[in-house]
Amino acid sequence: MNTDMTVGKPSKVLLKFSLPLFVSVAFQQFYSIADSMIAGNFIPDGEAALAAISSSYPVTMIFIAVATGMSAGCSVICSNLFGAHNPVRLKTAVSTSYIAAAVMSLILAVGGVLFSAPVLGLLNTPAEVFDDSCLYLNIYALGIPFLFFYNVCNGVFTALGDSRTPLWLLIGSSVGNIVLDLIAVIPLQMGIAGVAWATFAAQGASSVASFILLNIRLRKMKTGEKPELFSRKMLGKISTVAVPSILQQSFVSVGNLFIQGMINSYGTAAMAGYSAAIKLNTFVVTSVATMSNGMANFTAQNIGAGKLDRVVSGFRTSVVMSACVSLPISALYLIFGSQLIGMFMDSPDGTAIGIGYDFLLIVAPFYFSVTAKLNCDAVLKGAGAMIYFVITTFTDLILRVVLAYIFSENLGMGINGIWWSWPIGWCVSAGLSVCFYFFGNWKKHAHAY
Numbered sequence: 001m002n003t004d005m006t007v008g009k010p011s012k013v014l015l016k017f018s019l020p021l022f023v024s025v026a027f028q029q030f031y032s033i034a035d036s037m038i039a040g041n042f043i044p045d046g047e048a049a050l051a052a053i054s055s056s057y058p059v060t061m062i063f064i065a066v067a068t069g070m071s072a073g074c075s076v077i078c079s080n081l082f083g084a085h086n087p088v089r090l091k092t093a094v095s096t097s098y099i100a101a102a103v104m105s106l107i108l109a110v111g112g113v114l115f116s117a118p119v120l121g122l123l124n125t126p127a128e129v130f131d132d133s134c135l136y137l138n139i140y141a142l143g144i145p146f147l148f149f150y151n152v153c154n155g156v157f158t159a160l161g162d163s164r165t166p167l168w169l170l171i172g173s174s175v176g177n178i179v180l181d182l183i184a185v186i187p188l189q190m191g192i193a194g195v196a197w198a199t200f201a202a203q204g205a206s207s208v209a210s211f212i213l214l215n216i217r218l219r220k221m222k223t224g225e226k227p228e229l230f231s232r233k234m235l236g237k238i239s240t241v242a243v244p245s246i247l248q249q250s251f252v253s254v255g256n257l258f259i260q261g262m263i264n265s266y267g268t269a270a271m272a273g274y275s276a277a278i279k280l281n282t283f284v285v286t287s288v289a290t291m292s293n294g295m296a297n298f299t300a301q302n303i304g305a306g307k308l309d310r311v312v313s314g315f316r317t318s319v320v321m322s323a324c325v326s327l328p329i330s331a332l333y334l335i336f337g338s339q340l341i342g343m344f345m346d347s348p349d350g351t352a353i354g355i356g357y358d359f360l361l362i363v364a365p366f367y368f369s370v371t372a373k374l375n376c377d378a379v380l381k382g383a384g385a386m387i388y389f390v391i392t393t394f395t396d397l398i399l400r401v402v403l404a405y406i407f408s409e410n411l412g413m414g415i416n417g418i419w420w421s422w423p424i425g426w427c428v429s430a431g432l433s434v435c436f437y438f439f440g441n442w443k444k445h446a447h448a449y
Helices: 010-042 046-083 087-122 127-142 144-159 164-185 191-219 232-264 268-304 308-342 350-382 386-410 415-438 441-445
Strands: none
Touching (some): 010 164, 010 191, 046 232, 046 268, 087 144, 127 191, 127 268, 144 164, 144 268, 232 386, 350 386, 350 415
């Protein structure tokens, strides 16, 4: 069901739209956590399995960064066109995104298979987990086209104000993935390959289903003229949002590659502890980011309709909703962090758990800064004020990489020095995002596409 977010009380409209987004990302992250738990508990030498996934994680995040960046560009432009009641150009934007996604995903899939081993070598991946990491990455790379099409379709659904269809698709995909994980790892004893193939199969099924459902939805939209199949001009408009989003998320992922290399030098226990802790951290960050994406769509629709006052009201609601998610989880991690880390391992190693828990103790108190940054960034992105969005994110990235090296190597803080680079980067970039929002920089770019 499509939802026009330019009418109705902003708080109620945004709450109704964003809650399914949160539930969907919760299922997605629960799957990711369950994926690691199954690998850590049921694959022989679970610590090594977790380490292999940890070493692969920042590389897979680059693929996800490009896919979600393209989805963001498509979603913001489609939201704007939907708010402006322009179905012809909306359909052109969707088909243009399909073609762009197909081309880019095939390039990345081939590149992922060809260069997985050299990249893992550059990351100082230990020899004992290198083969498993490479195998996992190669299988993951084959599913990149599914990843891209799912994200583009998901972006269009949210642009149309429909957050429930992606929710049901994601629930089905997550449950299916966990079931396939259990079958592949326990009775079939396929190890890391089983985990990767389960992701491939579930992701493929959800991609095909979302593509079919979206096209049924679009065919119901009546247009007075035939939309273009591909428009270079429309691709340019999508790129104004997509390219900065891709660069932003890709550079963050590349920065994480450098950080992963530092972590790998501390050995398998450090990699396993970090693998568990980063999954828990990603749950919070991704949940808030997904809810703030709802704010970006809300912003784009209302700007398309020329209703800037609703954006301010919606922003307040979005911040409150995000805080209601991040702050309780922050407390949970601080109190029960070591137990949560231990759930990822069949024979919990004290060193690995201690390293993971230290990470949570350092970063969890600062989730408030993530909440502030992501919601301000959502308004900037929804308004098309991408330069400010990119500035805040690059500040976070540069600080995180530079400080991780300085604290861990030059100041002798060890691996905890790497952990401290996270909250410092968050707080500085959050300060910039808040300034850009309250100084009204986003209003200078507010216009209908």
